[in-house]
Amino acid sequence: MTRYIIRRLLQVIPVFLGTTLLVYYMVFALPGDPIAALFGDRQPPQSVIDALRNQYNLDQPFWVQYGLFLKNLFTFNLGVDFTQQPIAATLARIFPVTAMLAIEALIIQAVFGVLFGVFAGLRKGKLFDSTVLVASLVVIAVPTFVLGFVFQLVFGVQLGWAKPTVGASANWGNLILPAVVLGLVSFAYVLRLTRTSVIENMNADYVRTATAKGLSRPRVVLAHILRNSMIPVVTYLGANLGGLMGGAIVTEGIFNVPGVGNKLYQAVQRGEGPTVVAIVSVLVLVFVAANLLVDLLYAWLDPRIRYE
Amino acid sequence: MSNTKHFVAPVDETPLQATDSLRTDQAPLSLWADAWRKLRRRPMFIISSLMILSLLFVAFFPGVFTSVDPNNNCQLSNSEAGPTAGHPFGFTLQGCDVYARVIHGTQASLSVGVLSVLCVLVIGVTLGALAGYYGGWLDAVLARLGDIFFALPLVLGALVITQLPLFRENKSVWTVVFVISMLAWPQMARITRGAVIEVRNADFVTAARSLGVSRFGALVRHVLPNALAPVIVLATLELGVFIVAEATLSFLGIGLPASVMSWGNDISAANASIRTNPSILLYPAGALSITVLSFIMLGDAVRDALDPKSRQR
Secondary structure (H helix, E strand, C coil): CHHHHHHHHHHHHHHHHHHHHHHHHHHHCCCCCHHHHHCCCCCCCHHHHHHHHHHCCCCCCHHHHHHHHHHHHHCCCCCECCCCCEHHHHHHHHHHHHHHHHHHHHHHHHHHHHHHHHHHHHCCCCHHHHHHHHHHHHHHHCCHHHHHHHHHHHHHHHCCCCCCCCCCCCCCCCCHHHHHHHHHHHHHHHHHHHHHHHHHHHCCHHHHHHHHCCCCHHHHHHHHHHHHHHHHHHHHHHHHHHHHHHCCHHHHHHCCCCCHHHHHHHHHHCCCHHHHHHHHHHHHHHHHHHHHHHHHHHHHHCCCCCCC | CCCCCCCCCCCCCCCHHHHHHCCCCCCCCCHHHHHHHHHHCCHHHHHHHHHHHHHHHHHHCHHHCCCCCCCCCCCHHHCCCCCECCECCCECCCCCEHHHHHHHHHHHHHHHHHHHHHHHHHHHHHHHHHHHHHCHHHHHHHHHHHHHHHCCCHHHHHHHHHHCHHHHHCCCHHHHHHHHHHHHHHHHHHHHHHHHHHHHCCHHHHHHHHCCCCHHHHHHHHHHHHCHHHHHHHHHHHHHHHHHHHHHHHHHCCCCCCCCCCHHHHHHHHHHHCCCCCHHHHHHHHHHHHHHHHHHHHHHHHHHHHCHHHCCC
16 A cells, blocks of 8 residues: 555656646746836846846756756745745645635535435436436536626626625635536536446445345445445546646636636736746646545545555 | 345346347447447437537538628627617627627637547547557556646646747637647547557457458557547547637637637627626527537437447347
């Protein structure tokens, strides 16, 4: 088990280096001089420009810049962005907000997706099942930004059930509306995965055995059918956590959530290389950690799976 | 069936007549013929293909459905005006005919979807098949390469790629296609790799090899055709996903240029008047959703038909 984890962690290294290198290279190639942009239409003295370029290593060739970035990353010295704000402080401000949003969305899609999926699977071919199936396709077909606008308009503005924009006051309650929008599409996928899996397992031998032993229906469904149906669902949820953290650009933009997506969008537009790469590095780590966690969960869900 | 419930598995016996009635002079139905026979009877498949055919017709011949010029006939005096005769969906903020724009936007959205899927198929199937078939270091390198792109969320990758000088200057349908295929091929490669690994050691491949077919020839002629089922399912499903991706990118201002008429651009523009006149947003959004819905319904039906677990003999 320990050896497996170590091997997995070693595999993270090339992925991490590759992703950061790719993003760093693309940010490096962005047009425009970020230092010149700092001064607007004024012309600063050459010595100031040189000092700034030196501070951000912009006077070095690409590979040296990337090497220095890695060195700083591993010594936890993220430096400052182009407005002289420490990047570490920015990360500490935006990641908790997005983590809250992502966790809330994850809980919504996991709880409701599994619940509806199990009920639909157990009643395969009945009215409830067909309704839920068609409804989930419709949910998948409507783009997130359309859902976001409609929900904002209906629940935020017209009905007044939630705050239409989150702004600086990001807490669990205010984030519910964006979390629903963010989680809705994945909710449909979780539902369909659970349903398929439940239908597959419903007729398995061990389920028949469990029923024959005289176990109650809830116990058969919860302990035998559901637990064995969870592997594809957990895989999807794990892969999705990374997507929820980084892919919330649209949702965070619509509801004005001061999180990772919003910051990332601004930073790319302004050509703030250091901020972009720092955020992406953390996102890659979250993505990899979530996938590792999922693999370890397999062994708990299905004791037949062992890692060595 | 109340008290007679029994949990003894029924004994499967093949009736004698069944063996007699087997036509040995005919080849059994292939996976594809079997799937096609099943597909033809599914209402979901019929409805979704009819919808897709009509969408294609709209995309190729928009002039049949509207004679209003969607771009050059805009009058600010019509700004956000409601429906009138000849203009059933009303007017946008700029006074353009919403109906004409929805009709003419079909082409861009559909072509981005179809072209992206084709590119992803070419890249993903080639790399995935090579990795799965030859294995070894090639497999390891391609798996890590795929992981790198996999860890990069679509919107984020697109944000950075479209800012590159090469794409910033000349945006078109092709830049969007390039961005989407760059970020979406690993999924296709993984699915192909898995399917190829399942097939590569099958008896018919060994037989072909022992008959003198080259290693690469066996991959192209025998392994790939038998590994295509999951690939085709994913491709149909991804078509819908890519159309949404195009709209999302255009909505963020990094997709199609504003001069190209697309549903994504129109939704993005309608955003300004959502509080005063939400219907301007709802018409292109509705068209987009119906299109995506028909493609995922098609993908769903194809998956059910090709899924070996649901196949009956």
